[in-house]
Amino acid sequence: MHDLSFFRANLDAIAQRLATRGFQLNVEEFRALDSERRAAITESEQLKAQKNAESAEIAKLRKQGLDAEDRQQKVRSMSERISSLDDKVKELDESFRTMLAGIPNIPHESVPVGKTAEDNVEVRRWGQPRQFDFEPKAHWDLGPELHILDLERAAKITGARFAVYWGVGARLERALINFMLDVHTREHGYTEVLPPFLINSASLFGTGQLPKFKDDLFKIENHDFWLAPTAEVPVTNLFRDETLDAGQLPIKLCAYTPCFRSEAGSYGRDVRGIIRQHQFQKVELVKFTRPEQSYDELEKLTADAEDILKRLGLPFRTVVLSTGDMGAASAKTYDLEVWLPGQNGYKEISSCSNFEAYQARRAGIRAKPDKGKADYVHTLNGSGLAIGRTWVAIVENYQQADGTILVPEALRPYLGTDCIKPESQPFH
RNA sequence: GGAGGAAUGGGUGAGUGGUUGAAACCGGCGGUCUUGAAAACCGUUAGCGGGGUGACUCGCUCGGGGGUUCGAAUCCCUCUUCCUCCGCCA
Numbered sequence: 001m002h003d004l005s006f007f008r009a010n011l012d013a014i015a016q017r018l019a020t021r022g023f024q025l026n027v028e029e030f031r032a033l034d035s036e037r038r039a040a041i042t043e044s045e046q047l048k049a050q051k052n053a054e055s056a057e058i059a060k061l062r063k064q065g066l067d068a069e070d071r072q073q074k075v076r077s078m079s080e081r082i083s084s085l086d087d088k089v090k091e092l093d094e095s096f097r098t099m100l101a102g103i104p105n106i107p108h109e110s111v112p113v114g115k116t117a118e119d120n121v122e123v124r125r126w127g128q129p130r131q132f133d134f135e136p137k138a139h140w141d142l143g144p145e146l147h148i149l150d151l152e153r154a155a156k157i158t159g160a161r162f163a164v165y166w167g168v169g170a171r172l173e174r175a176l177i178n179f180m181l182d183v184h185t186r187e188h189g190y191t192e193v194l195p196p197f198l199i200n201s202a203s204l205f206g207t208g209q210l211p212k213f214k215d216d217l218f219k220i221e222n223h224d225f226w227l228a229p230t231a232e233v234p235v236t237n238l239f240r241d242e243t244l245d246a247g248q249l250p251i252k253l254c255a256y257t258p259c260f261r262s263e264a265g266s267y268g269r270d271v272r273g274i275i276r277q278h279q280f281q282k283v284e285l286v287k288f289t290r291p292e293q294s295y296d297e298l299e300k301l302t303a304d305a306e307d308i309l310k311r312l313g314l315p316f317r318t319v320v321l322s323t324g325d326m327g328a329a330s331a332k333t334y335d336l337e338v339w340l341p342g343q344n345g346y347k348e349i350s351s352c353s354n355f356e357a358y359q360a361r362r363a364g365i366r367a368k369p370d371k372g373k374a375d376y377v378h379t380l381n382g383s384g385l386a387i388g389r390t391w392v393a394i395v396e397n398y399q400q401a402d403g404t405i406l407v408p409e410a411l412r413p414y415l416g417t418d419c420i421k422p423e424s425q426p427f428h
Numbered sequence: 429g430g431a432g433g434a435a436u437g438g439g440u441g442a443g444u445g446g447u448u449g450a451a452a453c454c455g456g457c458g459g460u461c462u463u464g465a466a467a468a469c470c471g472u473u474a475g476c477g478g479g480g481u482g483a484c485u486c487g488c489u490c491g492g493g494g495g496u497u498c499g500a501a502u503c504c505c506u507c508u509u510c511c512u513c514c515g516c517c518a
Contacts, residue, residue, distance in 0.1 A: 038478070038479095041477075041478055041487085042478060042479070042486095044478095044487085045477090045478060045479090045486060045487045045488085046478095046486080046487090048486085048487055048488085049486055049487070051498085051499090052486095052487090052499090054498070054499095055446080055498055055499045056446080056447075056499090057498095058446085058498050058499070059446045059447085059498090059499070060446090062446080062498095063446085068498075069498095071498070072497095072498040072499095073498085074498085075498045075499085076497095076498070078498095079498085243438095
């Protein structure tokens with residue numbers, strides 16, 4: 001959501017910037033709507049001022065014990081006109097709000113202009129994809145062979161795009177969660193929070209998923225509850241409609257949650273394995289910053305996410321998304337892509353974004369300095385990391401010729417073993 | 429799920445139909461005093477939206493929405509949240 005007066009003052013420049021991400025702002029409609037709204041407000045308020053003055057007169061007359069019926073009659077008829085004007089203002093406000101809420105964020109000037117993911121720009125690369133002296137397998141083969149991943153039974157008890165992890169496979173998921181939370185809280189300075197996994201519509205509006213991306217979400221019947229598609233939603237909304245102390249910023253939070261996505265429109269993509277699921281686990285990083293520090297904090301947040309991959313010894317590259325590939329709420333986004341032998345390529349495992357004040361305006365999150373007025377904060381978030389895809393990356397990158405998985409050093413204290421073997425699982 | 433009670437400015441809290449946008453106290457800010465500080469005293473201290481270059485001015489706002497009335501923090505309806513008790517439950 002954009003700031004109305006800022007929009008008004010910079011309309012043409014904003015329209016130009018939005019065009020770089022493929023959004024055509026209807027400048028004429030905006031101007032028309034705006035002046036119509038202001039005219040209606042002015043007229044209604046002038047009438048209200050008159051009405052208030054009349055009421056004060058009536059009060060005076062009544063105190064003197066005089067009759068004021070003719071004045072009362074006059075005000076009664078004014079009230080009718082006022083209420084019809086106010087209805088009009090309300091209507092205009094609504095269409096204005098809808099229009100503003102549907103406009104995406106303005107891309108930061110450092111973001112490459114482009115139409116699609118093809119135009120994303122790689123900014124760095126870490127590690128070398130391993131050269132195998134045998135034919136590496138994909139996780140959808142390795143998982144069942146090791147008896148740690150069971151997609152068939154998941155389909156039975158729930159449906160497609162769900163997974164059951166068994167034994168050390170389940171423990172690997174849990175180990176990754178604990179490992180990531182520990183690194184971020186103990187070494188990167190984040191505070192851990194555990195939010196509800198169901199959230200309400202207002203929260204989804206605040207971070208920008210609603211109203212536009214309703215179809216990507218799961219909704220609970222008969223309640224204003226939705227399954228959280230990412231911890232970004234509950235965690236960012238923690239401070240919705242609050243004014244923070246600017247001295248406390250940046251506030252750095254991390255949260256483990258499952259994430260639920262309908263994946264509408266992704267039929268046929270990533271159908272094999274657990275790359276794209278209706279439910280996946282994620283450790284999320286969220287920051288609230290002062291406006292002038294947000295891009296600095298974006299670099300740090302991205303580095304914090306990259307650090308997890310480095311500690312796990314997983315090769316990755318970092319790309320900056322082009323204007324055409326970014327999410328609507330973001331002003332700048334880095335994607336971290338991990339090397340997956342099963343895909344013979346890099347696959348997104350984290351997305352780190354600066355939303356500037358876009359979400360803060362929608363959600364009413366402000367911060368007040370010691371002196372001066374409260375202003376909207378900048379919000380940022382990034383996956384640190386997606387657990388399921390990290391699970392895949394470990395299994396595929398650390399597979400050995402005999403079909404076992406070598407456990408990276410950093411994870412051994414969490415998993416309690418240095419090698420994942422099939423016989424560790426007695427069922428099946 | 430049932431029965432009650434509550435929601436007022438940064439905080440505590442007064443206010444049951446007419447200069448109450450809101451007393452008082454605390455806190456914050458500015459000042460007097462002081463070598464400095466404390467204390468004391470004085471002043472000041474809500475947000476949003478219109479109009480105006482501006483001093484300024486008008487409107488809306490006492491949890492949200494609606495209603496009654498010439499006029500609502502105050503009366504009515506409704507929703508939300510919190511508290512207490514009962515039931516149920518991990």
